[in-house]
Amino acid sequence: GAGVSQSPSNKVTEKGKDVELRCDPISGHTALYWYRQSLGQGLEFLIYFQGNSAPDKSGLPSDRFSAERTGGSVSTLTIQRTQQEDSAVYLCASSSGNPDQPQHFGDGTRLSIL
């Protein structure tokens, strides 16, 4: 498809397990962003990739969170030793290299930690 694709759409796991969330950005988009949205809340920035530059990790809430972007395209967000407070919707967005252009969002992964 032409939009940002995220998988899985839903993930339920037990506390203490590791999870991987995947994001396929729009083809040709050089910037990729991860956000977290808790129930009824706004968006919390997590991490940002721009081309081949080192990622901006300033929003990651703890060292249990990490992300990588392979080949400048697909990105994976990994949460280790999940906690109940990690339950949220994780949104990925991508954009072109022009700063006056909007970010385009996927439909997110709804993560539930039991």
Added chain:
Amino acid sequence: AQSVAQPEDQVNVAEGNPLTVKCTYSVSGNPYLFWYVQYPNRGLQFLLKYITGDNLVKGSYGFEAEFNKSQTSFHLKKPSALVSDSALYFCAVRPKGSGNTPLVFGKGTRLSVIA
């Protein structure tokens, strides 16, 4: 640091009436401003943006927004609300000259249009 305020958590309007969703921002220098809409179990969809030029910008689904530099506001408007406009609306800002840095979002305003 930049920030966005959406002072109303909830806005209720009758179908056919005009609607306004408020947004004010704080940024060093000039801003790029964006509005997004989010329907249940979906990601954010881009509605419109202000880059430069005309202070009134028009976007998708009949929405428009007015940039007011002196009041640092970018309120979203629509002349006649539809029930299908009921959703969560987010305002976002990015300072000009900051490259492709992440948009900073407000906390969102839930719009409810009543038939």
